Amino acid sequence: MERQEILDTMNLVMTNKGREPITEEAVATRDANFRSLDFSEVALRIETKLGRELTFDAAAMRNIETVKDVLDFFEKATA
């Protein structure tokens, strides 16, 4: 999945919760107010969009700190 599409999905989750959309990849997920529940929701939305269940690398998931990490993670998972 394209990086921009993943970011759009993240921002759909953010705006649905009444939060500001994310504009900077370098920002920490904590500072962007992007939480574990939101990460799971993005994963579900991507799976729904692709029509298949994704396999996630648990170790890589634990190392996520920034928005860039999230985008990298889903880019790899959907490749």
Next chain:
Amino acid sequence: MPDVAHSNAITFPDGQANWAALLATGDARLGAPDRFDGQRVVFVVDTMQEAFGAIIYGLTHGLDYGVVERHRVSPEVAGRFAENHVTLFDWAGARVMGDAQDAGDMLEPGRVTVLTSGTTGLLKLIPHSWETLNTFDRVAELPENTWFLPYQIGSYAWFQMVALGLFKPGQNLICGDFNDLAASFEAALRTGQITAISSTPTFWRHALMNIDFDLIRSAPLTSISMGGEIVDQAILDELGGIFPAARIRHIYASSEAGAAIVVTDGKAGFDVKLTDPSRAIGVKVEENRLYIRSPYSNKADAAGWVDTGDIVERRGDRFLFCGRAGNTMINVGGQKAFPPDIEAYLNAHPNVLWSQVTARRAPLMGNLPVAKVVLTKDADKATAERDLTEYCSKGLAEYAVPRMWEFLDSIPMRASLKS
């Protein structure tokens, strides 16, 4: 056994009859009941009128019997009947279907076989009798009523209504047509005769969506009963607003426990006072699990208690229903979210007619709640999703807020009138 109220009228999609006429038709069709000697029989019928004919025939002649619609008798279902030594008998053709079964020692004259498909879809045969099905025997006097009967032939709820029409004078029935239940309900409403109805919350939500609101509101209803699934505050409030003069109650009943809890105070759940051990019908809650001790149950432990398998939770002076044991909770990253709570909250939103919350497997959190919703009016889906997410965020814990939304055009209602 109380006397049959032979003159009560029953209206079918294709005509009207009373119990006396139905019995005469049945006797003429089947002849003497000795042809069923030694048999546990289930009559296979095509219409509601045939089902009622079979009911009064079996009752009058003291058979061990039941009734099932023909379209439900698949080879698998026929096999299940045979395993239980049941002979299937074609009502219209007045002949045995397949092989006659010798019930032998298993024969119990007076037994009435109730059918339930439960949540598994697998047909179960629940043994009852007219003594356990007639839960109205404790009601001394009922005002004269004409009931709309929406239930599926052979189900516990259907037998309850049939028992009412059988044994309580002045209780007339107008039968729904399962080919198009909403249309038959609408037609029944147009007669202006319906004064009472027993159904499910899903049935009402379905009706409110599909039938002209002014027609519904004009119905002279004095008695509304609901059961079969969790009755939430939103539907109680909505019906209370539409029918301010009606007595609205919700009833906790199951095929096994019988009708056990009747709530008339307009609130969801039931008062903790019902667990008072001095009451005739026993209600107890152990580790949030509901147990019933009732003369209408068909099985119980040595002390008379039926484990209902339903989970309740005490909140203040009420016990609220939380769903079935083992199927009530969504584990969201170690936090517990309860679908019935979320649905009750959603259903209270003015734009939500019906909702259903389930779990969906998700990475990191394990599961997330997701919702199917029917809106009261057309709306842009993205806007509705944002509005409902915001609404839920205000009243539910963050982990209980549905994360994915599916907006349906109609309420998915099963033959049991549940969703």
